[in-house]
Amino acid sequence: MKKRILSMILAATMVFALALTGCGSNDSGNSDSGSGSDGGSEEKAESNGKKVGVAMPTQSSERWIKDGENMKKQLEALGYEVDLQYAEDDIQAQTSQLETMIAQQVDCLVIASIDSEALVNVLDQAKEANIPVIAYDRLLMSTDAVSYYASFDNEGVGRKIGEYIEEKAGLASATEPQTIEFFMGSPDDNNAVLLHKGVMSVLQKYLDNGTLVCKSGRTSFEDTCILRWSQETAQQNCENFLTGFYAEDDLDIACSAFDGFAYGIKAALEGAGYKVGTKWPLITGQDAEVMAVKNIIEGSQTQTIFKDTGLLAEKCVTMVQAVLEGTEPEINDTETYDNGVKVVPSYLCEPVSLDKDNYKELVIESGYYTEADIENAE
Numbered sequence: 001m002k003k004r005i006l007s008m009i010l011a012a013t014m015v016f017a018l019a020l021t022g023c024g025s026n027d028s029g030n031s032d033s034g035s036g037s038d039g040g041s042e043e044k045a046e047s048n049g050k051k052v053g054v055a056m057p058t059q060s061s062e063r064w065i066k067d068g069e070n071m072k073k074q075l076e077a078l079g080y081e082v083d084l085q086y087a088e089d090d091i092q093a094q095t096s097q098l099e100t101m102i103a104q105q106v107d108c109l110v111i112a113s114i115d116s117e118a119l120v121n122v123l124d125q126a127k128e129a130n131i132p133v134i135a136y137d138r139l140l141m142s143t144d145a146v147s148y149y150a151s152f153d154n155e156g157v158g159r160k161i162g163e164y165i166e167e168k169a170g171l172a173s174a175t176e177p178q179t180i181e182f183f184m185g186s187p188d189d190n191n192a193v194l195l196h197k198g199v200m201s202v203l204q205k206y207l208d209n210g211t212l213v214c215k216s217g218r219t220s221f222e223d224t225c226i227l228r229w230s231q232e233t234a235q236q237n238c239e240n241f242l243t244g245f246y247a248e249d250d251l252d253i254a255c256s257a258f259d260g261f262a263y264g265i266k267a268a269l270e271g272a273g274y275k276v277g278t279k280w281p282l283i284t285g286q287d288a289e290v291m292a293v294k295n296i297i298e299g300s301q302t303q304t305i306f307k308d309t310g311l312l313a314e315k316c317v318t319m320v321q322a323v324l325e326g327t328e329p330e331i332n333d334t335e336t337y338d339n340g341v342k343v344v345p346s347y348l349c350e351p352v353s354l355d356k357d358n359y360k361e362l363v364i365e366s367g368y369y370t371e372a373d374i375e376n377a378e
């Protein structure tokens, strides 16, 4: 059932993407490997030389690079050997990487999927080979081969984006309608569906009462999702919205689910003659990428969601230890993440809204970034 809904959404997105942009997905195609296995396991008794395969979706977005580095560092510190692989958003490449890890008899798999429905067969192979699987950040759908799930509160991410817009645009007491367009995540990523749900739990009432006006009429997830979280598609969609619906009125709010989208939206706005500091819209994002923080300081992006990937890796590592050493992982949700076959025991980290007023406290004082990281971002 879920599978059917997802394929319907996928088909609808493709039609939408084609209609709007004249092109479909934006796979970069390459499969690239991160680093191999150089962990000195001898002196670390805990791990008994066990090997963990970590499959990450892409290096095209900064967060996944940080995720991979954190997982590798933390697992190696416990003495595990780590095989870290990136698949550059190519589903077939990720499947092959997992098949190789299974053939090499890794002891555990940690997977941040590209398409959460596409790995069912390879996950069956892992199960047959008695290799436990942990879903990282993105839920693995339609499989009973997954033991645990470490992520952020994904509906909470959407709610925080919605609440930020509600507060900063003064929606509760607005006397004039404001225009808004939506740029939502990939239809094959369960996180994207939940994020949209969270956004609408706050903003739907303002669309219903006319405080928010979406001139393109595209507010549903099916109509606003962007396959593979493509920055280029977000830019093209925004360009099409601006020429098609905003020739006379300005766009006031771009509700974007990802920093990458915010960069595309910024480029589209600049192309249409918008200027930071005059009629620039409120633009949201997700991931607190270093470039996004720089843009927030400069004013070309308004907000993002900070997700501490070091903390996520910590929680995920407790799950690896649980399946390999028989310890108890930290779990704080046993109800929300139903993948269509089972409810996967989860740990959900707390997402935090970041803007120019709190970025220093969140990412500089915490040591997440240095001032120089932000200055040098490009």
Ligand code: BGC
Residues within 6 Å of the ligand: 061, 063, 137, 138, 185, 189, 191, 192, 229, 257, 258, 259, 286, 287, 307
């Ligand atoms: C993650 C987000 C990320 C997006 C695009 C989602 O699954 O939860 O943090 O922005 O993928 O990479």
